[in-house]
Amino acid sequence: MRESRLWLWHILSAIVILVFLGIHMGIMHMDAILGALGAEYGDPVRAADVFRRSRQLLFMISYIVLLGSALFHGLYGLRSMLWELSLSKALEKAAGRLCAIAGFALFIYGSYVAVAVFRMGEVRP
Amino acid sequence: LSEAKAKETGVVTTVAFEVLRYDPAKDRATRMEEYSVPVTKAMTVLDGLVWIKEHRDPALSWRSSCRMGICGSCGMFINGLPRLACNNQIVHLHSKRVTIKPLPNFDIIRDLVPDLERMFGLHRAVKPYLIRKDRTEQNRPAGEYFQSQQELADYIQFAHCIKCGLCLSACPTVATSKSFTGPQSLAQAWRYTLDSRDEGAAEREGEIFSDHGVYRCHFAGACSHVCPKGVDPALAIQLAKKDAFFRSFGLRKKRQASSVAPPVQPGGESKDIPKAPEPTVRQDS
Numbered sequence: 001m002r003e004s005r006l007w008l009w010h011i012l013s014a015i016v017i018l019v020f021l022g023i024h025m026g027i028m029h030m031d032a033i034l035g036a037l038g039a040e041y042g043d044p045v046r047a048a049d050v051f052r053r054s055r056q057l058l059f060m061i062s063y064i065v066l067l068g069s070a071l072f073h074g075l076y077g078l079r080s081m082l083w084e085l086s087l088s089k090a091l092e093k094a095a096g097r098l099c100a101i102a103g104f105a106l107f108i109y110g111s112y113v114a115v116a117v118f119r120m121g122e123v124r125p
Numbered sequence: 126l127s128e129a130k131a132k133e134t135g136v137v138t139t140v141a142f143e144v145l146r147y148d149p150a151k152d153r154a155t156r157m158e159e160y161s162v163p164v165t166k167a168m169t170v171l172d173g174l175v176w177i178k179e180h181r182d183p184a185l186s187w188r189s190s191c192r193m194g195i196c197g198s199c200g201m202f203i204n205g206l207p208r209l210a211c212n213n214q215i216v217h218l219h220s221k222r223v224t225i226k227p228l229p230n231f232d233i234i235r236d237l238v239p240d241l242e243r244m245f246g247l248h249r250a251v252k253p254y255l256i257r258k259d260r261t262e263q264n265r266p267a268g269e270y271f272q273s274q275q276e277l278a279d280y281i282q283f284a285h286c287i288k289c290g291l292c293l294s295a296c297p298t299v300a301t302s303k304s305f306t307g308p309q310s311l312a313q314a315w316r317y318t319l320d321s322r323d324e325g326a327a328e329r330e331g332e333i334f335s336d337h338g339v340y341r342c343h344f345a346g347a348c349s350h351v352c353p354k355g356v357d358p359a360l361a362i363q364l365a366k367k368d369a370f371f372r373s374f375g376l377r378k379k380r381q382a383s384s385v386a387p388p389v390q391p392g393g394e395s396k397d398i399p400k401a402p403e404p405t406v407r408q409d410s
Contacts, residue, residue, distance in 0.1 A: 003334055
């Protein structure tokens with residue numbers, strides 16, 4: 001069933017978000033502990049360090065995966081909310097399509113940014 | 126009331142009944158009307174309404190039948206909660222004022238009579254009966270079906286539903302979404318899908334896992350909280366979701382439907398079954 005598949009992806013994307021947000025929180029707020037453990041990611045908010053991380057393949061992939069998961073999870077939730085407003089069938093369909101198009105467009109744009117930054121040269125502060 | 130008067134009449138207190146009134150032939154909008162009702166010990170809200178009808182207003186309308194929490198007819202919104210009027214004693218409400226309105230999330234036919242047509246429509250849509258792949262067997266069962274105690278325990282709590290509609294009136298999703306299948310019919314769909322004698326899971330999937338099926342449930346649990354029979358529709362919905370999840374990964378165990386027990390030959394009955402008593406009413410041959 002289509003709705004079962006979408007709901008399954010909704011749950012799986014929540015798990016992905018949980019993992020990647022955990023990594024994000026670790027890098028942003030536990031840099032001292034990670035540094036002590038030998039995982040050096042530089043200053044969390046210094047522009048040069050942010051760019052340096054973004055030019056690593058693993059970070060670029062993680063940004064794209066997190067972007068896709070967050071977009072799908074959020075927009076499926078938004079569509080569910082809209083569908084609970086007792087809309088007509090045509091409006092329900094339109095809301096679903098609008099969410100899908102918006103999600104796809106934002107994913108393409110966000111992925112483009114992640115890849116473009118990955119391919120950028122050295123940034124001098 | 127004085128103790129002597131209370132002993133003489135059985136009346137323990139007087140309670141103000143505030144009842145919603147609406148007559149589609151006369152009223153443009155609903156209105157609240159108040160009645161002072163003398164309350165006796167163990168008097169139910171339904172008894173209070175009967176007293177009003179007999180002594181104050183014969184036009185007051187509601188739906189009721191069995192008076193013992195079995196038929197599910199007298200569901201009403203009593204002091205802010207959907208309840209059965211026959212199942213709630215006035216003194217147990219611990220209030221000098223009883224506010225009674227028809228069940229929320231339903232249209233009103235008149236006074237306290239909700240229109241349950243939509244609920245029964247949804248109930249019918251999930252095919253709430255045993256379905257066998259063999260249509261001949263379905264229409265003309267050849268015998269009893271085997272079922273273990275465990276298989277019975279898997280679904281029995283969902284079988285206690287009396288279709289009173291309290292779960293639907295408490296559900297926050299039903300309150301906003303007219304398309305939501307609702308806890309009552311989803312729980313019943315799952316009740317029959319869980320039944321080991323049933324082979325109709327595929328026929329009910331369309332309703333259970335539709336765009337407005339189990340995935341629109343927010344798991345508020347209000348349906349289970351108000352059910353007068355202890356049915357847990359929220360659990361049924363979560364079990365259906367869990368089943369869909371494991372099925373997606375091919376981890377759902379295939380179930381063999383119960384087979385038909387061979388007919389018992391005369392004299393072949395189990396010795397443990399006590400004999401039925403003799404009929405007390407003369408049976409005409």
